Amino acid sequence: MEVICQECKKVLKSTAKGEDLSVYSISREIYNPTIGSIASSINIKLKEESDITESLKEGESRLSNYRDCDLAESYNFCQACYYKLLLTFESATHLLEKERDIYMENLQKVQQEKSKIDAEKDENQEKVLTTKKEELESELAALIEEEKILDEETKQLEEEEAAITVKEQEYWEKENEYEYKLKNHLESNAQMKNQWKSHFSGLTKHYDYLKKLNVLNDVFSINIEGEFGTISGFRLGTLGSKGNEVENEEINGAIGQCILLVSTIALKTEFTFSNIDLKPMGCYSKISYLNEGGKKCTYSFSFYNKTSFNTGMQVFVKAVNLLGQHFQKKFNHIKGKVKLESFKALSLDRFRFNSDHLEEWTNACKELLKVLKWFIYMSQVEDRIRQENTKNN
């Protein structure tokens, strides 16, 4: 039987050759895993350490040749190879220990890092939570503050509402009072209105009554006083005898009234004398006449100047005749409705004053005054007709 060194192939024992050297055996069970771990160390972890790696590589490639050898339960080596192999194993062990140390160190580092991270994480989380809590607390405080403000506002609003209610109450009381006063006022106003209405109606009636009045009769009262006709109390005419002698001033006054009356009536009835102009001036009244030659003559009714008086009287009687004809023409158609005496024109000759025929002159003046009285009556008739027409319209 022959024993050969697995490494150097040296014959260690041989019966035939007579060799009997020391044989170093390593069981397969130990050898194979050791080689495996060396190989993995080379491959994985120890790439940087080139020298050791190289020797290990060499060892590994050499030793791995035996791995699948099933011939024996153990591998046999010579002394030199065996020690070489041990050296390889030691190196590998050393490397593995180093590797382990590095692992442990790294593991420690990792663990430290992890706990640091955890701690930081916890801290951060706590910080976050604290911040969140603070935020929430601050929000809560704000909400409480807001609620407080809202409560105050609500209270204020309630107070305001109460004040408004009081004011509203006051307003309605005042309004009612005002309504009451207004009602009273309107009632008294209506009463006053009625009073005024009745008063006004009275005034209207009075006004209507006054409108119907013809004042001419009162202002120019024409009467017969003894032998004389009078106007406004002045006698027109004179008889010369004692007690019947009329002063010049009275005659002037009477004729002045006559001029005024005719002038007024002509104005009232809207009658215009074409060539005669009456100038009533009391005792100093005058009359103007535009003759056919276009000459205007003015005469003064002064009984002291008989010539002027006489001429003026002639013109005045002409004017009276014209007015009389106007009335007769105007109211001829309503004969029967009113008492309408026919107008007879006065004779101018009778009005020429003559101291020898005082009675005739005085009677003529009476006739003149009668005509003037008829004028007043006609003016009243005219008024009445005008009023009736107004009423009918």
Ligand SMILES: [Zn+2]
């Ligand atoms: Zn050997």
